Structure formats: structure tokens, C-alpha cells
Amino acid sequence: MTASLEVEGLAYAYPDGTQALFGVDLTIGRGERVALLGPNGAGKTTLVLHLNGILHGGLGEVRVGGLAVDPKDKKGLREIRRRVGIVFQDPDDQLFMPTVREDVAFGPANLGLRGAELEGRVRVALDRVGMAHAADRPPQHLSFGQRRRVAVATVLAMEPEILVLDEPSSNLDPASRRELAEILLSLDVTVLMVTHDLPYAAELCPRSVVLSGGVIAADAPTRDLLADADLLAAHRLELPFGFDPAAAPR
Amino acid sequence: MGAGHVHRLYLDRASPVHRLPPHCKLVAVLAFVLLVVATPRERMWAFAAYAVLLAAVAAVARIPFGTVVRRTAIEVPFVAFALLMPFVATGEKTTVLGLWLSESGLWSAWDILAKGTLGVVASILLAATTEPRLLLLGLDRLRMPQLLTQIATFMLRYGDVVAAELGRMRVARASRGFEARDVRATGVLAKSVGALFLRSYERGERVHLAMVSRGYDGRMPLLDDVGATAGQWSAAALLPAAALLVAAGAWMGI
Known part of the structure; x- marks a missing residue:
């Protein structure tokens, strides 16, 4: 079976000369949920923007479901962007249409879907995040947690191969945080979750990788990784006060 | 539509005017305003007739009279300008309430006031019966x-x-x-x-x-195709058609 995501020797420097990635290797199997951990400035966002070909031009290769990301191949790029669903950190950046329904329809409509098929996709995606009741409301009138859930629906509607979440728990109150976790656990999709929220990683992702200094510095089961105090300290990762990964429920 | 919050200019009602497709309403309002502007200012009865037409639309759309009046406040700067006209315009003078005023200035003031108010009220009714995003869809339909x-x-x-x-x-x-x-x-x-x-x-x-x-390539996908039937076009045409009768009467010098 092909892996959902294969990254090989990915290196990238920004046009101003700042080198962000120094050869990243990462493979994520179909159906896996993986947390991408790392301090600020480690290159997490740079890596994420390579997954759907928004950033390119360095060395190395990215393949999604076996298909190589090639920025020169317009048609292939469209398929890559269907396969990689990125949920950005600020839902106000992600939700730009006048109503929730139109926003969720935006992605599949760009893929050429119309009419009943499009409506079906929208309904299913909103159902999966429990937001079908808000279909006709403008996004700015939803709560922050609801907007984050709708943002997840906007990429689920494209039926992605891999769901990439950038800081999904940031700015959420504890109830919204738990609700989002339940939704993410209920999805049958490969997940790559970029986060600083280590308990959230422990709850949702059996496997974690640490991106530090532009390379993958560690790749292990989340529980083992969080129990390694020296490793965490070396990469500016810290558990919140009172959290013991060994005592967390499985 | 209309679940929960909508724009503050929009009044959510179930009326035939609300249900008309946005591009029909846009064309109807534009035609109405053009006819009003083209009407000779001396035919005062014609402007009263236009006002009656708008009042009828407001009644059908169930937009309260007071709301419309309050929203015409946006017109105040133009009204102030219109009121200045009789004092500054040149030409023959006449006496009104003991004031020595320019006759052509008085006519200009009336002209601005009457046509401006009718145009503003027509726009207020359009905004009150059409959600902003539907207005944009309508403009899209009209090849904006x-x-x-x-x-x-x-x-x-x-x-x-x-x-x-x-x-x-x-x-x-x-x-x-x-x-x-x-x-x-x-x-x-x-x-x-x-x-x-x-x-x-x-x-x-x-x-x-x-x-x-999410696959954006410079063009927005058209999601809601707000097509209009011949019946809807004729319903929207009622206002400009009635206005056309009034304007024709005014031109022929009744």
C-alpha cells in the first residue's frame, strides 16, 4: 500500500537566504495520525507549505499518495491540493465566503463539482464536524470553536488523502478543544497535526516527530517521546505543569 | 437564508419583493431611477405619482414607513445643498414667506430634493429586501x-x-x-x-x-446560479413600467 505522505531529503531556503529546512525525511502511512512537534522557528510551517506545492524550489521530493508534487504540472498540482487538506491556524483566514455553506463548497467547486453532488459533499462534510445547522450563517457570527470546526469541514469536503492541521487547539476553550478532539478521532483519514500542545498530541496521535533546526530530530511513539525529558529539553519542548505522559489514559 | 444574523440594512420578511431574484430588482431600480431623473421638474404631480409607486412597493415588501424615513437621513448633506440653491442662484427673483429668492434656484432645489429622495428611497427598499451577498450575485449575473x-x-x-x-x-x-x-x-x-x-x-x-x-485559480466558482423566470422578470418590471406611464404623461405635458 502506498504511504499517504513521503518526504525525502527536503531542503529549502527562503529567497532572502534564510535556510529553513536542511533535508527532511518523513513517511506517514495511510490512516496514521502523527503530531509534528517543534519549537517556534523550527520550520514547521515551511514544511507544511511544501506538502501542497505552495513553497517549492529547493532540493528533495514530496509525494502524496504516490503522486509527486511538481509545481510545473498544473493539473497534477490541482490533484495534490485536493489530496492535501490544510487547516490553517486562524479560521478567519480560512473562511472567506459570505456563508458557511459557500465556504465549504469552495474547494469541491474548484475541483469542478456542481449541483446535487456538490451539495452532498457540503452536507456530509458539515455533518462530520457537527455544524450542519449553521450552513446558511455567515462565518463571522460563529464562535471561535465553531469556526475552527467549519474550517476542518472546508477541507474534508475535498475528501483529502491527508488532513494537515496547523495548531488545531490554539485559542480554544477546554470544551471546544475536547469537541474538536472527538471529531478528529472520529475521522477515518490520515492526519498530520502541527502543535505545541503536547497533551493534545498524546491524546490524538500515537506517533510524533520532532522538527528542530530544519531536520527531523526524533520520531517515536508519542508517549515514549514525551517521557524523554532530555530530548524535550534539547528542542525547547515542555510539558504543561502537572502533566505526566506515563499517567495519561491510553 | 436569513437564519440568525444578517446585514443591518436588510429586513428579513417573507414577501414577493424579497423573493424576486436580485438581478431583476437591480435592473428594475436602475430603470426606475433613470425615468425619475428624465422627468421634467415642472410636472410636480409626476413625482407624487412616483412616491405612491414606491409606497406601494414598500407596502408589498412589508417595510415599515418609519424605517424608510429614518434611513433617508443619509440624504441630509444633499438636502443642505439643495436648500442653499434659492439663495445663491441667479435669474428672476420671487418672494416666498418674505424672502427674496431666485426662481430658477427654487426649481433647482425642488429638482434635487424630489429626484434625490426618490432615488434614495428606491435604494433603501432594494437594500432592505435583498441580502448584500445576493446583491453581489445579482451584479455578477449582470456581467459586472x-x-x-x-x-x-x-x-x-x-x-x-x-x-x-x-x-x-x-x-x-x-x-x-x-x-x-x-x-x-x-x-x-x-x-x-x-x-x-x-x-x-x-x-x-x-x-x-x-x-x-483549496484549488483557487483566479476565478471564483459560481455556486448559486440565481436564474430568473419570465414571470419574475415581469413582476420586477411592474415598477419601471408604471413609472414609464407616469414619465410618458409628464413628457406629453399633461
């Missing part, structure tokens, strides 16, 4: 360049977001003891506006990134 409708769509979506950001900046300034007392405060306010511009610009870049990630 997509670049303009896209810009307006984003204004609609992000107006509140930017306003909230401005509000937070104001609170943050005030919390550190800033008060805009006199002209020296201009520098601080200008810097705030500059910062707001940069933030909005950066947000624009992030929004674009999110759009490209």
Missing part, C-alpha cells in the same frame, strides 16, 4: 467584472473582522492612557491606521494562501 464583485464580497466578509481589530487597538491604546485630545494625537492615530493596513495586508496574503490550498 468579477474582480469588482470579488473585492466587494471580501469587503462584506472582512469588514467586521477589520473593525473588530481596530476596536481592539483602540482599547489597547486607551488602556495605556492614550486619549485623542487634540491635533498632537494625529501621529498616534496615523500609526494605528498604518499598523491596521499592514495587518490587513498580511491577512490578505494568508487568505490567498488558504484559497490557493
Whole structure:
């Protein structure tokens, strides 16, 4: 079976000369949920923007479901962007249409879907995040947690191969945080979750990788990784006060 | 539509006027306004007839009279200009209530006041019966360049977001003891506006990134195709058709 995501020797420097990635290797199997951990400035966002070909031009290769990301191949790029669903950190950046329904329809409509098929996709995606009741409301009138859930629906509607979440728990109150976790656990999709929220990683992702200094510095089961105090300290990762990964429920 | 919050100019009612497709209403209002403007100002009865037509539309759309009157306040600067006309215009003079006024100025003032008010009321009725996003869809249908409708769509979506950001900046300034007392405060306010511009610009870049990630290629997919039937077009044509009769009568000098 092909892996959902294969990254090989990915290196990238920004046009101003700042080198962000120094050869990243990462493979994520179909159906896996993986947390991408790392301090600020480690290159997490740079890596994420390579997954759907928004950033390119360095060395190395990215393949999604076996298909190589090639920025020169317009048609292939469209398929890559269907396969990689990125949920950005600020839902106000992600939700730009006048109503929730139109926003969720935006992605599949760009893929050429119309009419009943499009409506079906929208309904299913909103159902999966429990937001079908808000279909006709403008996004700015939803709560922050609801907007984050709708943002997840906007990429689920494209039926992605891999769901990439950038800081999904940031700015959420504890109830919204738990609700989002339940939704993410209920999805049958490969997940790559970029986060600083280590308990959230422990709850949702059996496997974690640490991106530090532009390379993958560690790749292990989340529980083992969080129990390694020296490793965490070396990469500016810290558990919140009172959290013991060994005592967390499985 | 209309579940929960909508725009503040829009009044959610179940009426035949609300149900008409937006592009029909846009064309009807435009035709109506053109006819009003083309009517000779001396035919005062014609303007009364136009007012009756608009009142009928408001009644069918169940828009309260008071709401319409309150919203005409937007016209006040033009009214002030119109009221000046009789004093500054040249030509034959006449006496009104003991004031020595220009006759052509009086006619100009009436002209601006009557046509302006009718145009404003027609627009108020359009805005009260059509959601802003549907108006934009209507403009799209009428072949307005997509670049303009896209810009307006984003204004609609992000107006509140930017306003909230401005509000937070104001609170943050005030919390550190800033008060805009006199002209020296201009520098601080200008810097705030500059910062707001940069933030909005950066947000624009992030929004674009999110759009490209979902397959945006420069054209918005047309989602709701708001087609109109012949019946809907004829219903929308009732207002300009009645106005045409009035205008024709006025031209023929009745």
C-alpha cells in the first residue's frame, strides 16, 4: 500500500537566504495520525507549505499518495491540493465566503463539482464536524470553536488523502478543544497535526516527530517521546505543569 | 437564508419583493431611477405619482414607513445643498414667506430634493429586501467584472473582522492612557491606521494562501446560479413600467 505522505531529503531556503529546512525525511502511512512537534522557528510551517506545492524550489521530493508534487504540472498540482487538506491556524483566514455553506463548497467547486453532488459533499462534510445547522450563517457570527470546526469541514469536503492541521487547539476553550478532539478521532483519514500542545498530541496521535533546526530530530511513539525529558529539553519542548505522559489514559 | 444574523440594512420578511431574484430588482431600480431623473421638474404631480409607486412597493415588501424615513437621513448633506440653491442662484427673483429668492434656484432645489429622495428611497427598499451577498450575485449575473464583485464580497466578509481589530487597538491604546485630545494625537492615530493596513495586508496574503490550498485559480466558482423566470422578470418590471406611464404623461405635458 502506498504511504499517504513521503518526504525525502527536503531542503529549502527562503529567497532572502534564510535556510529553513536542511533535508527532511518523513513517511506517514495511510490512516496514521502523527503530531509534528517543534519549537517556534523550527520550520514547521515551511514544511507544511511544501506538502501542497505552495513553497517549492529547493532540493528533495514530496509525494502524496504516490503522486509527486511538481509545481510545473498544473493539473497534477490541482490533484495534490485536493489530496492535501490544510487547516490553517486562524479560521478567519480560512473562511472567506459570505456563508458557511459557500465556504465549504469552495474547494469541491474548484475541483469542478456542481449541483446535487456538490451539495452532498457540503452536507456530509458539515455533518462530520457537527455544524450542519449553521450552513446558511455567515462565518463571522460563529464562535471561535465553531469556526475552527467549519474550517476542518472546508477541507474534508475535498475528501483529502491527508488532513494537515496547523495548531488545531490554539485559542480554544477546554470544551471546544475536547469537541474538536472527538471529531478528529472520529475521522477515518490520515492526519498530520502541527502543535505545541503536547497533551493534545498524546491524546490524538500515537506517533510524533520532532522538527528542530530544519531536520527531523526524533520520531517515536508519542508517549515514549514525551517521557524523554532530555530530548524535550534539547528542542525547547515542555510539558504543561502537572502533566505526566506515563499517567495519561491510553 | 436569513437564519440568525444578517446585514443591518436588510429586513428579513417573507414577501414577493424579497423573493424576486436580485438581478431583476437591480435592473428594475436602475430603470426606475433613470425615468425619475428624465422627468421634467415642472410636472410636480409626476413625482407624487412616483412616491405612491414606491409606497406601494414598500407596502408589498412589508417595510415599515418609519424605517424608510429614518434611513433617508443619509440624504441630509444633499438636502443642505439643495436648500442653499434659492439663495445663491441667479435669474428672476420671487418672494416666498418674505424672502427674496431666485426662481430658477427654487426649481433647482425642488429638482434635487424630489429626484434625490426618490432615488434614495428606491435604494433603501432594494437594500432592505435583498441580502448584500445576493446583491453581489445579482451584479455578477449582470456581467459586472468579477474582480469588482470579488473585492466587494471580501469587503462584506472582512469588514467586521477589520473593525473588530481596530476596536481592539483602540482599547489597547486607551488602556495605556492614550486619549485623542487634540491635533498632537494625529501621529498616534496615523500609526494605528498604518499598523491596521499592514495587518490587513498580511491577512490578505494568508487568505490567498488558504484559497490557493483549496484549488483557487483566479476565478471564483459560481455556486448559486440565481436564474430568473419570465414571470419574475415581469413582476420586477411592474415598477419601471408604471413609472414609464407616469414619465410618458409628464413628457406629453399633461
